[in-house]
Amino acid sequence: MTTIAFIGLGNMGNPMAANLVKAGHKVVGFDLVPENLALAREHGLILAEDGPSAVKEAEVVVTMLPAGKHVLSVYGEIAPWAPKGALFIDSSTIDVESARKAHAIARENGLSSIDAPVSGGTGGAAAGTLTFMAGGSKEAFALAEPVLQPMAGRIVHCGEDGAGQAAKICNNMILGISMIGVAEAFVLGEKLGLSHQALFDVASTSSGQCWSLTSYCPVPGPVPASPANRDYKPGFAAALMLKDLKLSQEAAQAAGAATPLGAEAAQLYSLFNAQGGGGADFSGIINFLRGAKI
Ligand code: NAD
Numbered sequence: 001m002t003t004i005a006f007i008g009l010g011n012m013g014n015p016m017a018a019n020l021v022k023a024g025h026k027v028v029g030f031d032l033v034p035e036n037l038a039l040a041r042e043h044g045l046i047l048a049e050d051g052p053s054a055v056k057e058a059e060v061v062v063t064m065l066p067a068g069k070h071v072l073s074v075y076g077e078i079a080p081w082a083p084k085g086a087l088f089i090d091s092s093t094i095d096v097e098s099a100r101k102a103h104a105i106a107r108e109n110g111l112s113s114i115d116a117p118v119s120g121g122t123g124g125a126a127a128g129t130l131t132f133m134a135g136g137s138k139e140a141f142a143l144a145e146p147v148l149q150p151m152a153g154r155i156v157h158c159g160e161d162g163a164g165q166a167a168k169i170c171n172n173m174i175l176g177i178s179m180i181g182v183a184e185a186f187v188l189g190e191k192l193g194l195s196h197q198a199l200f201d202v203a204s205t206s207s208g209q210c211w212s213l214t215s216y217c218p219v220p221g222p223v224p225a226s227p228a229n230r231d232y233k234p235g236f237a238a239a240l241m242l243k244d245l246k247l248s249q250e251a252a253q254a255a256g257a258a259t260p261l262g263a264e265a266a267q268l269y270s271l272f273n274a275q276g277g278g279g280a281d282f283s284g285i286i287n288f289l290r291g292a293k294i
Contacts, residue, residue, distance in 0.1 A: 001025055002147060005058035005082075007051055007074055008092065009036040012118070013064035015125040016091070016151045018043035020062075023150035030054040052081035059083070060147050063090045067243075068098025075102050079109040087143045088113040091132070095247050096162040096169075097254065103136065103161040112140040115161065116148065117168040121236050129153035133171075135163035169251055172244035176265040176282070179212040179241075183286035186219050190290075196221050218283035232284035239278035242269040 002025050006017040009031040020027050021044040029045035030053075031037055037047050048054035055061050055078045065071050071092055079088070088106045090099065090113070099115040106113035114136035124130040132148050132155045134141050141157045148155050158167040185208065189199040200222035204214050216235075217223035227235040245266035252259040272278075272288045280294070287294060 002059050005054040005061045008064035009040045011122050012125045014039050019128040019150045028054045051078040055082040060087045065092045068094035071102050075105045079105050084110040086111050089116050091116050093117045096165045099162045099165045114140045114144050115164040133158050133164040133167040169248040173248040173262045176245050177261045178210045182212045183218045183289050187289050218286040227281035232280040235281035238282045241282035242273050
């Protein structure tokens with residue numbers, strides 16, 4: 001049994017922490033929202049008054065927060081209170097620069113750390129099947145792996161500090177671009193009188209095949225589990241896709257990489273969000289491309 005502090009008990013953090021409790025760990029939780037704390041108590045977490053009291057006896061600290069500014073502020077607040085040698089795991093999706101700063105704060109306080117963002121959404125968080133993409137030293141990764149296991153389907157060590165965040169935003173840039181591509185093809189097919197099923201049957205076994213088509217098809221019918229079959233209820237909200245695409249574009253600018261389709265995808269998701277699509281699943285962008293009312 002490991003004593004774990006879990007900070008950030010929202011849509012993802014709460015079910016992830018619940019899986020750590022189920023695995024037999026002592027989990028001390030903190031969040032700013034009383035409803036999230038109440039749910040965490042039901043999941044068997046011990047509640048702390050604030051961040052510093054959550055971490056003061058922790059061997060491992062997991063954070064699952066909205067963005068880089070929250071992670072840096074929480075790290076600044078709690079790192080001095082954690083026992084020396086404790087392992088900090090940040091699973092939030094944040095920009096690479098903030099992730100590297102978070103590692104530096106941990107190091108200055110005698111802690112080890114990894115960035116370990118996830119893919120798999122709230123369903124994967126509840127089922128304990130998330131993919132973790134980890135960045136940090138080999139030693140820190142070796143310490144983190146058994147802690148991540150009860151929350152994970154797959155754990156990949158991507159490289160040094162920030163490499164987990166880099167992998168996450170590159171993957172999601174592919175996803176955003178490919179979803180728009182698949183949606184455009186269905187919209188064109190509709191105009192050409194092609195049935196959804198016929199296009200799916202051909203493209204899913206041809207060179208147009210990709211995850212956005214075969215696992216997450218943006219039209220109802222061909223893939224019964226995709227959000228298109230439940231009026232685009234997320235799933236993975238378009239607002240979160242926009243967040244990740246913006247992170248990819250910030251990183252591309254900072255690193256001097258040309259990502260013209262990533263930039264275009266960010267613009268299209270910005271427009272979809274501005275028209276009220278942010279709460280819909282990101283595959284709902286097909287309705288925006290059709291010019292339909294959101
Ligand atoms: P969420 O908004 O539901 O949860 C974030 C939680 O952090 C909230 O409960 C908030 O109260 C808490 N928080 C903020 N500041 C805090 C502070 N100073 N101290 C303590 N708690 C604080 O968000 P989420 O959907 O759980 O996502 C968390 C992270 O995971 C984000 O970075 C998101 O991009 C990423 N992510 C989300 C999904 C998804 O499908 N929801 C999938 C993959 C990755």
